[in-house]
Amino acid sequence: MNINLTLIAQLASFAVFVWFTMKFIWPPLVKAMDERKAKIADGLAAAERGEHEQELARERAAEYLHAAKQQAAEITTKAEKQAALIVEDAKSKAQEEGARQLAAAQAEIEQEVNKAREALRAKVAELAVTGAEKILRREIDADAHKDIVETVAEQI
């Protein structure tokens, strides 16, 4: 409990100790802590920025999706219209072709009928003449009654 040389010695060691702390311990620790603080702040800022960017990207993606849907709808409508057009076109063409072929067939048939009629007429005339000849052989000359026969044949 005596105040003695210990006081001076303690004073000196206190001074050295404070100096040591001030020189070698405090600055690196505070520097490291400040650096870490800055790093954490940077990280937080970056995270926030990233979040914001993600939000923007999501919005942009939604916009793109919307536009694409619209475009697809447009394309579909257009395609449907075109398809209808094509079908219509094909229908009318087929009808035309059918009518044409029908007309051709009818013309051919008519021709055939005419031909057959001509042939029939010639045959009938011949038959009539032949019949008449057979009938008249006994009483008339073929030349003398030719015009009558022809008139008959004409009327068939």
Add this chain to the structure above:
Amino acid sequence: MAGNEITSAEYIKHHLTNLTFGNHPDHGWMLAHTAEEAREMGFWAIHIDTMFWSLGLAALFSYYFYKAAQKASAGVPGPLQNFVEMIVDFVNDNVRGSFSGRNAMVAPLAMTIFVWIFLMNLMDLVPVDLIPWITAHLGIHYMKVVPSTDPNVTFAMALGVFFLIIFYSIKIKGVGGFVGELTGMPFQTSNLLLKPFTTVINLILEGVNLLAKPVSLSLRLFGNMYAGEMIFILISLMYSAGWVMGIFGGGLQFIWAVFHVLVITLQAFIFMVLTIVYLDMAHAEHH
């Protein structure tokens, strides 16, 4: 408990005597064998136990904190660095809260004071007889293990702070400013006849105010720790009074130790905060 035949008074006295090495007027340089011899040595004596424990704890603190400081990086901190940084942060917060000037010395000073006083106080929680018992077997008769119960230690720290207060007061305000602060307040007058009168009164008031700072700093710490140590010693006296008292004493010692954990931390904290505040006052220019 050095011997069974000693009385309680001797036991307490023994515990309160430092291992002193000094210049005895009759025997020259020697280790004091009794408290009386230590007193006769006067100023030219040194408490070896106080020096050993305080410097040992300082070295321990320096070693671990230096290690942490060397490895300190902005990356993920390890356990030691984390612990050290927690203390640094705690001290830094206190300095920022109380100290308005700019001085790179205050924060390291505050941390040194806090950690060192805390460690020295912590020695109080070591059972009072343990280390003296070990050293007694090694042939060292006196061993006081709590450096902060030695007024030399607390006065040395308080004086260190006191010198810094004076140094910074003069550095910031100039000699004239410092003297003006001591003599120009709290009573002010423009009457030339009254001026010497108020100056003397102001000097007395402010001088007491100034000197009270180191005295209160050191005596507060010393008183708390000395009283705490004394109670531990008194409790340990119960161990020699039968096993019923011994068990009771053990319970008391536990309770007092738990309470003392608060005291030692609080004392270290108070010393640190007051140092910061005093230095802030030394830096502040009030008109």
